[in-house]
Amino acid sequence: MPTIKTSNPLSLLKRRQVLAGAAAGAAALSMPGLIGKARAEGPLKVAAIYTVPVEQQWVSRIHLAANAAVARGDIEYVFSENTSNNDYERVMREYSEAGHDLIIGEVFAVEDAARQVARDYPETAYLMGSSFLPKDDTPNFAVFDNYIQDASYLSGIIAGAMTKTNKMGMVGGFPIPEVNRLMHAFMAGVRETAPDTTFQVAFIGSWFDPPKAKETAFAQIDAGADVLYAERFGVSDAAKEKGILAIGNVIDTQADYPDTVVASAIWHFEPTLDKAIEMVKAGSFKADNYGVYSFMKEGGCSLAPLGTFEGKVPDAAVKLAMEREAAIKAGDFVVEINDEEPKSS
Incomplete structure (x- = not known):
């Protein structure tokens, strides 16, 4: 049974x-x-x-x-x-x-x-x-x-405004459409505020292996990443230990990482x-x-409140994210859905 x-x-x-x-x-x-x-x-x-x-x-x-x-x-x-x-x-x-x-x-x-x-x-x-x-x-x-690419795109706008090295790490579970489309949307958002950013993309081959995700994230940090896309548990732990920033996915973990998780794309x-x-x-x-x-226009996803990072994200990025959010909900802006496997820059 x-x-x-x-x-x-x-x-x-x-x-x-x-x-x-x-x-x-x-x-x-x-x-x-x-x-x-x-x-x-x-x-x-x-x-x-x-x-x-x-x-x-x-x-x-x-x-x-x-x-x-x-x-x-x-x-x-x-x-x-x-x-x-x-x-x-x-x-x-x-x-x-x-x-x-x-x-x-x-x-x-x-x-x-x-x-x-x-x-x-x-x-x-x-x-x-x-x-x-x-x-x-x-x-x-x-x-x-x-399909939370709308919120993932908005989180990328915020992430792009926070990088200083223009290098980002991205750790996912498997390169399947459900993950790929969110990574591509995030990268598209980053390029709105930091067009010269390069990305390290890695998949750990598991849906729940925080230690492996953490070790993968450490390698990306060692290669220069100062913002991490935390598609899996364990990535934000690595960011916290190394004193860099992370972007959440599906859930908002800022309460657990108040000095680390800047923004999150939330699935409802x-x-x-x-x-x-x-x-x-x-x-x-x-x-x-x-x-x-x-989809965001159906209430199925949202960008989490900035919370502890309120006032720390550049005003121009916050304004752009708000404008894009309004346009997405109105049907005037469409975030591309790209299910192809993302590659490192």
């Missing part, structure tokens, strides 16, 4: 310090095959399957949104964390057999198996993090992604999950692309 945990929004948030705060199409894809009928009154039964701890950046945002839905009374929520890829299909089937209305998770390494499970349980709604688009052979399998999963809950309750859930709900 999977390690199933029931999420009580009060006790769980006390027990775990959950870290708070497309090119695929400009709107959700419409595909055939609505799921069942409108659900009865009362909270939906929702289960989540995570391959990493819920403290990990990306998953923590999904977990936070689910707890918010619990607090509103919209869902009942259980989850499994640290589920291996080899065990993912079994856990997914067990949750499906248990009669959950909606199952969420991330299937980047188990795509084919996960879609087969969805075909085997056509009355269950699945909302899964994926690099691929929905398909008409799995009409109950919707996908999402963290609430618009994505809330839309799925609405569709399941209405009996209208189908194989859509929910990635668009991560």
Whole structure:
């Protein structure tokens, strides 16, 4: 049996310090095959399957949104964390057999198996993090992604204003579209305020290995980087130890690194999950692309407040970031989505 945990929004948030705060199409894809009928009154039964701890950046945002839905009374929520890829299909089937209305998770390494499970349980709604688009052979399998390139671009504007060496280090997990597009957007923002900046780009081959990320960051600092893009945990620790600056990703860790983390691009999963809950309750859930709900204009991402760096970032950079943010929300400025693997300068 999977390690199933029931999420009580009060006790769980006390027990775990959950870290708070497309090119695929400009709107959700419409595909055939609505799921069942409108659900009865009362909270939906929702289960989540995570391959990493819920403290990990990306998953923590999904977990936070689910707890918010619990607090509103919209869902009942259980989850499994640290589920291996080899065990993912079994856990997914067990949750499906248990009669959950909606199952969420991330299937980047188990795509084919996960879609087969969805075909085997056509009355269950699945909302899964994926690099691929929905398909008409799995009409109950919707996908999402963290398209937070808008916020990443804005964080780059701030970072470019803070570098003195015009050398930046970037440490990521894997060179997949979900990471690549954020790195490219960040670099584009940096070039707005520091056009001559060069970048060192490295991937550690893991989603959760803080020691390895830290050692990789140390090497980039030794090569001259004075600002680090912390796509993984461990990078900000290296920056703190060496007395340089870091830019956060997905979550805001400035409270833990008040003299290190200047700005962060924050992912808000609430618009994505809330839309799925609405569709399941209405009996209208189908194989859509929910990635668009991560866009800034949909409320799916934001630039974290400067906090301890208020007044320390040059006014011109702050003004430019605010102007770009307004233009993005108005639809007058579009941040490029580039999913190609970024390279060092």
